[in-house]
Amino acid sequence: MDSGTAPAALPLHGTTVIEVGVFMAAPFAAMQLADLGARVIKVEPPAGDPTRATGPFVDGESSPFLRLNRNKESVVLDLKSDAGVAAFRALARGADVVLENLRPGAMGRLGLGPEELWRDNPGLVYASGSGWGQDGPLADRPGLDIMAQARSGLMAVTGTPESGPVKAGVPVCDLTCGLYLALGVLAALRHRDAGGGGQRVDVSLLEAGLSYTIWEAGKFFGGAEAGGRTGSAHQSQAPYQALRARDGWVTAGAITPATWTGFCRALDRPDLLADERYATSADRFALREELIADIERTTAERDVRELVEAWTAHGVPCAPILEPREALTDPQVTERDFIWSARDPELGEVRQLGSPMRLSGTPARRDSPGPRLGAHTGAVLREFGAVDHTEGHRGTEGRKKRMAGETTEARTAPEEHGAAPDTDLIVSAEDGVLTVTFDRPDARNAMTSQMYEGLFQACERADADPEVKALVLRGAGAKAFVAGSDIREFEAFSSGEDGVAYEARISRVINRIEDVDVPTVAVVRGYCVGGGLAIATACDLRLADETARFGVPIARTLGNCLSANTMSLLHQRLGPARTLDLLLRADFLDAEDARAAGFVSAVTAPEDLEEKVADTLRRILSQAPITMWAAKELTRRLRRSGLPDDGDVVERAFGSADFAAAVRAFGTGSTPEWTGR
Template sequence: MSNLPLAGIRVLDISQVMAGPFCCMLLADMGADVIKVEPPKLGDSTRHSMGFRLKGEDSPGFLALNRNKRSIALDLKSPADRDVLYALVKTADVVVENARPGVADRLGMGYETLKAINPRLVYASISGFGQTGPWSQRPGFDLIAQAMSGVLSSNGFPGMEPAKNSIAVADLGAGLFSVYGILSAIIGRDKSGEGQYVDASLLEAALGLSIWESTEFWGTGKSPTPIGSANRMSAPYQAVAASDGWFVIGAANQGLWSTFIGVLDRRELQDDPRYSTNAARVANRLELIQDLAPTFITRTKQEWIDALLAAGVPAAPILDYGEALSSEQAVARNMVLDVPHPVEGSFRALGFPVKMSGTPQEIRLPPPLLNEHADEIRRELIDKGFLAE
C-alpha cells in the first residue's frame, strides 16, 4: 500500500448510496486510507438496497461501491461518538459527505466546525443541487438531476416517453468531479498550507457532461430533442439494422465517409448535396439512414462489421452486459475481479478502469462489514493521543 499514489492520505467517508461512496472508493483504490463512518444498526442505506442478495445481508450494490475501506459506526447525535469523529478529523486529510445542505451543520460536522479542528482539511459536500441557489434544499437523486439538467429531455427516441440514461450519469459524474476537486485541493494545500471546501452536485455533474447538447442549444437556439442512438455532431454515427439484427457504425469524418460508402458500394452518394459534408449529413440524418437501410439489410451484421473494420471504418456489435463483461478485451484488461469476502466467500466486481504502470491498484480490503474496524480505529486514535482510553 505504501507505494500507491494516495498512500498517507486519510479520507473520512461520511456519505451514503452512490456519489459519495463512489468518490471515496476511487480514492481508496489509489491508496488512501478511507474510513467509512456509518450510522449504527443499519449503516449505509445501500447495504439494504436492491431486490437480491448473494450470501450475506449486504446488497451487491453496497459491495460494488465500498472496497478498500474500513468501517466504524458512529451516532453523530451522541456527544461521545461525535468526540470520536472529531478525533478522526484531527488525523484526516479529506472529509466527504452527501447530506442535504444544512444537515451536516446540525449534526456538528459542518465545514466550519471541522475546519477549526483541522485547518488543512479538504471538505467535500455532494448534494443534489449544490450548497447555494434556490434549488439547494430540494431532495436530489440521479433521476431528478437527469430531469432538471435537460438530460432526460434529450435522451431516448423521438415521440416516445422520456427515457432515463440507465447509467447513473449524475450520481457517478458527481463522484468523479468530486475526486477531481478533492485532488486539486490537496495539491493546492501543498502551496497554501490550508484545505478548502469542495461543493459538487448531481445537477452540475449532469450539466457538465452535456457538452454536445448545450453546444447545440447555444448554436441553434433550440433545445436538443431525442435522437436515439445517433450523434448530434456526426453522421452516420448510430445503430443500423442488418439482415439479422442491429450493429453500430461511426463514419464520423469526411475521410471515413468516403471509405464507408465505398464498402457499401454506394458511391453515388458522394455527389449528393444532402450528404456532401458532415454538416449536411447531420442536417439530413434521417433521410441518410433511410437511404442506407436497404443496403444494410442485404448482409448480416457480422459481415458488415468485418468489411467495415477491414477498411478502417469504426463498426461494432451491440453487446449485452453478459457479453461485454466476458469479452476477450474485458478479460485482457482485468475488468472483472474476484473479491474475497468474509461472508460472501468471494464475489465478482468491476476492475480498475484506469491502469497505473508503476503503482498498480489492488483489492487490499473487501467491502467492510458494518462497524468491522471500530476497535482498531479507536485503538489507533488512542495510541496517537487523539482519544482518551
C-alpha cells in the same frame, strides 16, 4: 493486493479519508480515492448505508455494495448521539479529508460542518456532494439522479421525438458528481500540500450533469437552437448512430470523407457514395431519417459480426451494441485484466470492476470487497483515541458461510431464553426451532428500530447456529402479530430522504428474513398490518387463527407508500391484483380470504393454532434441508431479479405534506385530512 504495487508506493498512501456516504456519489468518489491508495474509513449509522439493502444479494450481502465500497473500512457511529459526534470529531482530527453527501446543512446541524472541524484540523479538505449545491434557491430540496438529469437538460436531449424525455440507463449525474468530488479532493490536497490550508469542495449532481452539455451549450450561446432528442444519433452529423442488423444492433460513425467512402464500400452501396445529396456530413444529417432507413435496408440483411468486420477492414469506427453480460466478458475487457477478484475469507472470490485509471508506475489498488457493517469500529476508534459507543448495538462484524454452520467471533448469540436487551423481543431456542416473539402487546407489537435490528440479529443467529432447523416469528398476546411500525418514530422525519433511508433499513431486515437458509414460519393472531405484513410475507409459511386480519391501510392512515421491495414480495405471495386492492381500498383480508388467496397455509380456531404450528414444524424438521433451501433460494432469486428503482416514489410519498400531517394527527388522535400534496 493484486496490483503488484506495495501499499506505500500507491499515489495516495498516507492519505486518510472519512466518508459519510449513502448510495452513490460520495461512496463512488471515496472508491476512486481508495483505489489510488487512500485509507477510506466509511462511517455508517447503526442500520448501515442504505445500499446494503439493495439486491441482488451474495450470501446475504448486497452485491452492489460489495463492489461500490471496495478497499474501505466500516465504522458504525450514531451521529445523533453525543458519543457518536465526539468519536467522529476524533476521526476528523486525524484525517486529511471528510467526504459526505448528506442534505446540505445536515452535517452542520450535528456540529460536524467544515467550520467546526477546521478548528481542530485547519488543513482538512471537506468535500460535499449534493443534488443542487450547498447554496442557491434549491439547496434545501432533495435531489436524486433522475431529478438532476431532468433539470440539467440531459433528459431533454435523451430519447427520441416519439419516446419523450428518457433517463440515461445508468445514474450518470450521481457517478459524475462522484468523479468530480474525487478530482476536487485531489486538487485541494495539492493546494494544501503546497502550503495552503484546508478548503471546502462543493459538487452538485445538477452541475455535474450540466458539464456534459458541451454541444448544447455551444449551440445555445452561439445563438442556435440548443438541440432535441435524436435517439442514438449525433446532434449534427450523420451517419453516427445505432443501426439495425439481422441479429442485433451495431454502431458506426462515418462523418469524414474517408470514413463515409469506406462505410459505403463495405456495404457494397456505391449508389449512396455517388448520391450528391449525401456529399457532406451536414448534408447527410439534414436527410438523416431518409438516409438511415435506406442504410438499414442493407444492414438488416447482415449479421453484426459481419458488419463490424467489413467496416473495420475499411477503417470505419464501429462497435457492436452489447448486453452488460457480454460487455463484462468481452475479449478487450478480459485481455486487459479489467475485471479482477477481491478475495473474501468467507465469500471467496468477489469479482470487481477495475479502475479505468491505468498508471504504469503505481497501478490502482486491488484489495478487499466492501466491508461488513461495523467490521472495523473497535480497532479504528481505539487507534484514533475515541470511545466505541456502539458495542453490542451495531451490525455483525463477521459473517459465516451459509449452510456450513461456521460462526465468527463477533457474532455473540443472545441468551438461550429471554429478552434481547432493549429490543422488546423474546428469542428462545428449543428442539431445533428458534422462536422470536414481538413483545409489545400493549402497543399491538408495533415495531421500533431496535426491534427491527434485533430481528435482523435473530436471523443471523438462525443461520449461524447449525442446531437451528426452523425459525418461527410470532406476536405476544392475542390482538396482533405486528400492527405495523411505531409511528412515533416518524415524528423526527424532516424530508422525503428520511423516508428513503427508513425504507432501505426496513428492506434490509425484510430481505434478511427471506435470506434465512432454514424454513421460516409466521404465526399470526389478530392484526398483521403494514410492517407486520411485510415481515409475515417475507416468511416462507404463514399459519393463522380465525382472528387474523391482513392489510396495509396507509392510504387511510399515513399517506406514505411501500417500497418496491415490499411490493414485490406481496405481488409474489398474494398476487398483483389483490395487492393493489389492499392498498387502494385500505381494507383488510380476513383469515379465510387470505387462505383462499393462497397467502396463508392454514387457518384454525384460536385454541387449535399451536397444535397446527407444532405439526407443521414436525413435518419441516423431518424433510431434506437442501431441497427446502433450494426451493427458497430459487424463489428468492426469481423475486429479486427485476426490482425497479423506487427512490423517487418513496421520497415523494414520505416527503409529502399529507404524510407529515398524518403523523401529527396520529399523535393527537385526530383524523388526517388529505390534500394530495
